[in-house]
Amino acid sequence: MSNPITPSSAEPVVTAADPIPAPVNRIPTPAATPPDILRCAYMEIVVTDLAASRKFYVDVLDLVVTEEDETTVYLRSFEEFIHHNLVLRQGPVAAVAAFSYRVRSPEDLDRAVAFYTELGCRVERRSEGYVKGIGDSVRVEDPLGFPVEFFYDVEHVERLAWRYDLYTPGALVRLDHFNQVTPDVPRAVAYMEDLGFRVTEDIQDEAGTTYAAWMRRKPTVHDTAMTGGDGPRMHHVAFATHEKHNIIAICDKLGALRMSDVIERGPGRHGVSNAFYLYIRDPDGHRIEIYTQDYYTGDPDNPVVTWDVHDNQRRDWWGNAVVPSWYTDASLVLDLDGEPKPVVSRIDDSELEVTIGADGFSYTRKGDEAQGFKLGNTL
């Protein structure tokens, strides 16, 4: 598929299928059937001060503690029925230990082993699981360098959806998605499509340079996004609220606690995904997104939306600027021995460099660049 962004294109451009250019250095497609992934299920992060992180995630963000011990806290959202959506583990280096997906059946773990073995990846399986609450599971270092887990067996816990006596104004109700930083987005997308993911939206320029892609298994905009940059790193993990006002309540609470400095970007409305958003940073700098009200994508012919990287409304529908740290900062990821993975630089153009203070070609109305900047924009 050729890139759909042209000088005259109305934007965003809608196409029937993935419009991302074929990668130059493609990861081979395994002959093995991929595991049937249901959804992003939890992230395991290493934190350097467990007490400080517990205070942030439990006392400030109101995530629910399922279980905890001296080194680890297992947290879930209000509507979750599996043991956890986030694991905080005390460790020496702030990093991500696992991006974990639930699969449809126990047999899908055999499929994951075969799929990644054929790719030449490091694959480890533990019948007793890697963390509490999770049974038989497979961990791999995927071809992009990320630590990925697959599991089916999991301990069920109470779904607190009806427990309005426990809800707070900013209640987080679901894990929504991961976001990963990787140098070569088309290469990452081709591999993820082999794994069964589909592209929902992407950002390109007229040359076909691809800056980011949003990919799904569950019928929402995404389970993970591939963001172009130095990687492998973790850009953020996102939790959903029911409504927009819940996100505003979180902002108000952070202000009341004199913690407004943890707000990195937002609140705002995304162009990509159409969701309402807020980005905050935890005590180690791990980025958390609070996200709500994206759209249904479950039909097989769900249209793909491609945004022009120079469209000032792509990342914020109201045209508010993206802060540079949002582009540059991300968390390290660990290999299966717990060692930080080396970071490889992106070679393709950087979205930060082509959109912030550099090019003078960003617009609100295409063809109307002289009038198109937002008042107060420093471009």
Ligand SMILES: [Fe+2]
């Ligand atoms: Fe996100």
